[in-house]
Amino acid sequence: MPDPIRVLVVDDEDRFRTTLVKLLGAQGLFAEAASGGEQALALLAEKPFDVVLLDVKMPGESGQEVLPRIKAVAPGVEVLILTGHASVDIAAEMIAGGAADYLLKPCPLDELVGCVRAVYDRRKAVGAG
Amino acid sequence: MKAETPRADPASAAGEPASPPAGKNRPLWLHLVGLPGVTAVAVLSAMVLPIPLAVILALFTASLAAWSAAALASRIRTSEQERCSLDAQLVQSQKLAAIGEMSAGIAHEINNPMAIIAQESDWMTHLMSQPQVTPENLAELRDSLAEIVRQVDRCKAITHNLLNFSRKMDPILQQEHLERIMEDMVLLVEKEAKLQGVSIVRDYDPELAAIQTDVPLLRQVVLNLLLNAFQAIPGQGTITVSTRPAGADRVAIAVADTGAGILPENMSKIFNPFFTTKPPGVGTGLGLSMCHGIVDRLGGAITVESEPGRGAKFTVTLPR
Amino acid sequence: MSIRILVVDDEPDFIETMVKRFTFRKMPVTAAPSGIAALKLLEAEPFDVVIMDVRMPGKDGIETLKEIKKRYPLTEVIMLTGHASVESGMRGMSLGAYDYVLKPVDFDELLEKVRKAHERKLLNEGRNAPR
Known part of the structure; x- marks a missing residue:
């Protein structure tokens, strides 16, 4: 059996985070959560993750500010932006900053999982090739 | 903070084999559309769904x-x-x-x-x-x-x-003392504030004559400002409420807190609807913009002054 | 002109004191032990000012206030509360309460508020009246 995809959910909304971790777990992925940028960076420095699901609007450091720091700590990790903030400008900016894709909340679970698997597979293909 | 230079070419960084050579001058929105259909679906469904x-x-x-x-x-x-x-x-x-x-x-x-x-x-x-x-x-x-x-x-x-x-509400003007309008709201907040180590200091001008205003509407403004001040103080602190004459034909009420203050870049946005620095679920970001709307209807003006780290002071000036 | 006052509270002692004091000042007052009872009374006859406790079993003060303001927007409501809750105060004021007052309340002050609330109702009616 292949290793499960390791996902880190970064979101300041408690309930969103915890339920998403449970849902991803039920889908056969390994998920952990961080309530903000600092906690996420600490976790990323501690252990490897494949995909980070990153919120944009958070108190303290915003997703935009955290993104380059994530890429610095864990250059190999794929970052998916998952936010309720409907700004195409910010999305484009973050994708230019190295994020793999942008999803708008509320995002259906199968779409989200599909997207996580897609960026994971793509990364693996690059790694192997 | 040492910021790593972001990779200039996201498409090749993500290793998208099928994508055409991604020029830097490709319009920004193309980055979105070009990405795996999910994005487009997400954006579209957000437009259609709610x-x-x-x-x-x-x-x-x-x-x-x-x-x-x-x-x-x-x-x-x-x-x-x-x-x-x-x-x-x-x-x-x-x-x-x-x-x-x-x-x-x-x-x-x-x-x-x-x-x-x-x-x-x-x-x-x-x-x-x-x-x-x-x-x-x-x-x-x-x-x-x-x-x-x-x-x-x-x-x-x-x-x-x-x-x-x-909802369109024309103000109903009544003669009332500012202190009277404010005090019930202050008492309402004071109990909860005291429990959290926030004390309220009253600095009412006893000489101030009654004014003509919409009493319940102004009470809403006062309560909103008090709640805002209370939420801006992370630990212990003080809220000061005051009334003053402001020239011959105006009066001013102020609510000042010893909280975190407002960042300079947020000063211009503070009265915008939905602008908030509070964590999710706390407040809707409508409080101050509602205050702004009400004060406007009462023929007054609301201003804010703040030094980061030294609290904020909201002042409402009203016609007498 | 006399003010038609309705006092709503589930505490019989409080209601008794209120009725005594208003009656002593020759002001007509009606009492209701619950939000539902208050709405029934309002259906039968008009009142100018409602004095209502926030915390009541069954339909609470806030729910009743919402209902009163929906059906009789000109009736003014003064909310009384024994437990200072800012959240509930915000809701009450934004639902159109005239005031939101912490118990215990000085009767003379309450009387002044009732007069002011009634004045507001008259001003409101004057504006709505056809010319």
């Missing part, structure tokens, strides 16, 4: 248009005739900018609780698809259901606030 949102938006847009038009009408009236069309254009572009900002705010505020509702439903579906419903599962089902109800209430609070916002 039907009530469209209703709210329409409602809000209408009220906003009326509001801005009224506020700016006086400006146009006083201006030179030849400048009229220029002003009207300005009004129009300001209106459009405000609507854009507001719709993004509404979308964000409603999308977040909706996302939680969607997830809880997914989790409930997952639990119910299990071959057996254990007592633990049942407890989780109940918990998810309760969370859904909570989040619906959160959405409801937002839409109801919007409706209040757009």
Whole structure:
């Protein structure tokens, strides 16, 4: 059996985070959560993750500010932006900053999982090739 | 903070084999469309899905248009005739900018609780698809259901606030002392504040004569400012409420806190609808913009001064 | 002109004191032990000012206030509360309460508020009246 995809959910909304971790777990992925940028960076420095699901609007450091720091700590990790903030400008900016894709909340679970698997597979293909 | 230079070419960094050589001058939106269909679907579904949102938006847009038009009408009236069309254009572009900002705010505020509702439903579906419903599962089902109800209430609070916002209320003017208007609201906040180590200092001018104003509307402003001050103080601190004459024909009330203060970059946004620095679920970001709207209707003005780290002071000046 | 006052509270002692004091000042007052009872009374006869406790079993003060303001927007409501809750105060004021007052309340002050609330109702009616 292949290793499960390791996902880190970064979101300041408690309930969103915890339920998403449970849902991803039920889908056969390994998920952990961080309530903000600092906690996420600490976790990323501690252990490897494949995909980070990153919120944009958070108190303290915003997703935009955290993104380059994530890429610095864990250059190999794929970052998916998952936010309720409907700004195409910010999305484009973050994708230019190295994020793999942008999803708008509320995002259906199968779409989200599909997207996580897609960026994971793509990364693996690059790694192997 | 040492910022790593972001990779200049996202498409090749992500190793997208099928994509054409991604030029830097490719329009930004193409980055989105070019990415795996998910993005487009997500953006599209967000445009199609929330039907009530469209209703709210329409409602809000209408009220906003009326509001801005009224506020700016006086400006146009006083201006030179030849400048009229220029002003009207300005009004129009300001209106459009405000609507854009507001719709993004509404979308964000409603999308977040909706996302939680969607997830809880997914989790409930997952639990119910299990071959057996254990007592633990049942407890989780109940918990998810309760969370859904909570989040619906959160959405409801937002839409109801919007409706209040757009409800046209002509002020009813009554003679009343400012101190009297403020004190009931201060007492209401004081108990809760005291429990959290926040004391309230009264600095009322005893000489100040009664003014003509809409009493319950002004009370709403005072309560909002007090709550705002209270929430701005992380630990112990002080809120100072004061009344003063402001020239011959105006009076001023002020609510000052010893909280974190407002960052300079946020000063210009502080009265915008949906602008908030509070954690999710705490407040709707409508409080101060509502204050602004009410004070405007009362013929007054609301201003804020703040030094980061040294608290903030909101001052409302009103006609006597 | 006399003010038609309705006092709503589930505490019989409080109601008794209120009725005594208003009656002593020759002001007509009616009492209701619950939000539902208050709404029934309002259906039968008009009142100018409602003085209502926030915390009541069954339909609480906030729910009743919402209902009153929906059906009789000109009737003014003064909310009384024994437990200072800012959240509930915000809701009450934004639902159109005239005031939100912490118990115990000085009767003379309450009387002044009732007069002011009534004045507001008259002003409101004057404006709505056809000319």
